[in-house]
Amino acid sequence: MKPKFQAVTGMHDILPDDFKYYEKIYQIAGEIAEFYNFNRIETPILEYSDLFVKSTGAATDIVQKQMYSLKTRGGDSLTLRPEGTPSIARAYLEHGMANWPQPVRLWYYGPCFRHEKPQAGRYRQFWQLGFEVIGHSGAIIDAQIIQICGNILKELKIKDTIIELNSIGDLMCRPHYRKLLASYLRSRESALCADCKRRIKENPLRILDCKEEKCQVVKSQAPQIMDHLCQECKTHFKEVLEYLEEVNLPYRLNPYLVRGLDYYTRTVFEICQEDKDGQAQASLAGGGRYDGLIKILGGKETPATGAALGIDRIVTAAKQADIKVGETKKVKVFLAQLGNLGKKKSLKLFEDMRRAGVSAAESFDRDSLKSQLKIADKYGAKYTLLLGQKEALEGTVILRNMESGKQESLKLDTAVAEIKKRIRK
Numbered sequence: 001m002k003p004k005f006q007a008v009t010g011m012h013d014i015l016p017d018d019f020k021y022y023e024k025i026y027q028i029a030g031e032i033a034e035f036y037n038f039n040r041i042e043t044p045i046l047e048y049s050d051l052f053v054k055s056t057g058a059a060t061d062i063v064q065k066q067m068y069s070l071k072t073r074g075g076d077s078l079t080l081r082p083e084g085t086p087s088i089a090r091a092y093l094e095h096g097m098a099n100w101p102q103p104v105r106l107w108y109y110g111p112c113f114r115h116e117k118p119q120a121g122r123y124r125q126f127w128q129l130g131f132e133v134i135g136h137s138g139a140i141i142d143a144q145i146i147q148i149c150g151n152i153l154k155e156l157k158i159k160d161t162i163i164e165l166n167s168i169g170d171l172m173c174r175p176h177y178r179k180l181l182a183s184y185l186r187s188r189e190s191a192l193c194a195d196c197k198r199r200i201k202e203n204p205l206r207i208l209d210c211k212e213e214k215c216q217v218v219k220s221q222a223p224q225i226m227d228h229l230c231q232e233c234k235t236h237f238k239e240v241l242e243y244l245e246e247v248n249l250p251y252r253l254n255p256y257l258v259r260g261l262d263y264y265t266r267t268v269f270e271i272c273q274e275d276k277d278g279q280a281q282a283s284l285a286g287g288g289r290y291d292g293l294i295k296i297l298g299g300k301e302t303p304a305t306g307a308a309l310g311i312d313r314i315v316t317a318a319k320q321a322d323i324k325v326g327e328t329k330k331v332k333v334f335l336a337q338l339g340n341l342g343k344k345k346s347l348k349l350f351e352d353m354r355r356a357g358v359s360a361a362e363s364f365d366r367d368s369l370k371s372q373l374k375i376a377d378k379y380g381a382k383y384t385l386l387l388g389q390k391e392a393l394e395g396t397v398i399l400r401n402m403e404s405g406k407q408e409s410l411k412l413d414t415a416v417a418e419i420k421k422r423i424r425k
């Protein structure tokens with residue numbers, strides 16, 4: 001029988017065995033962020049809904065179908081963040097980061113919320129790890145962001161990944177391409193799915209990454225943006241590719257990659273795992289340049305680029321590949337107790353070891369010595385302390401070297417200092 005209360009549809013608990021993966025990714029991200037000079041930022045999970053309407057885009061699936069929004073008692077409309085980039089752009093402006101040395105490099109790690117149809121790898125609450133560089137237009141930064149995402153996956157030993165790449169132009173060249181594409185799509189409207197029919201007017205570029213069978217032929221004959229980029233965008237994209245080649249990062253150009261968020265300009269990319277037939281699976285990371293966003297939110301024209309990795313998907317990939325993380329803690333001393341009085345004295349002795357910085361473990365939930373010694377073995381403890389009824393009465397404790405089996409009696413009140421000496425040896 002199902003328990004009466006369950007997690008909300010599409011949201012999931014992260015149980016201790018899985019949490020080790022989330023922690024490991026956080027640790028790797030922190031080390032990489034430090035090396036590449038990113039500073040950690042934490043923004044509120046709730047933002048004014050307008051922030052996402054303006055930045056993610058009114059015509060995007062996220063804003064039209066997926067936002068968890070609520071009205072406060074005061075009448076404000078707030079939304080649980082569906083992604084991190086708008087919040088970072090808001091924080092950049094709110095805290096006058098334009099006056100900090102540029103570019104500002106920030107990273108974040110936290111939950112996001114999208115009301116999507118739940119399925120494998122698609123959750124309604126999921127975790128993102130993101131990197132944003134605001135205040136620099138150079139192609140080298142786009143390549144570095146891709147490199148950073150690749151490095152995180154590599155450190156985790158996630159295999160068979162492919163970087164898919166495209167440029168979607170800027171405000172100079174994209175409007176012209178958009179018109180051209182819309183006019184082509186109108187001529188083929190009857191062959192499109194219902195969603196894409198609606199998109200012709202609102203967001204024709206999104207049709208290029210529609211996965212519906214029906215739209216594939218129309219897509220394959222559509223004009224490609226690469227043939228309609230302005231000179232600046234072409235040069236910028238060529239440079240991104242050259243940088244990737246310079247650092248030996250294999251990539252695949254994907255003219256249909258447009259990404260589902262409105263703020264992108266020029267470089268867009270995704271990193272996916274490939275299946276046995278070389279088909280890209282759902283993305284593990286995605287990002288791109290967003291040179292127009294800061295201005296849209298009321299700031300000066302400011303170039304920016306960034307990416308986010310989907311932690312839940314990466315954890316699933318790591319588990320599927322049988323990648324192990326979080327070794328059981330190795331301890332130097334295991335404290336075993338016997339009898340009521342032994343147990344009573346043990347609580348204090350264990351606490352004294354913590355205060356003295358001795359790496360120790362216990363199993364107060366067990367009474368049998370045999371089962372406690374088994375646990376000591378599992379921990380790989382170098383020493384075991386035995387505190388029984390007799391020792392408790394005498395004010396002593398037995399120290400047993402687990403390798404040699406040699407035992408000696410220590411005075412209880414100086415035992416911790418003695419143990420520290422032994423460990424140091």
Ligand code: HAM
Nearest residue numbers: 083085122123126283284285286287288306307308310
């Ligand atoms: P995004 O592609 O929407 O980009 O999300 C980034 C990653 O989050 C995806 O590649 C995927 O791994 C993960 N993800 C997205 N939706 C879900 C979901 N429903 N369940 C599980 N994982 C999911 C962004 O969010 C941009 N803000 C990235 C960016 C940063 N662009 C520039 N800077």
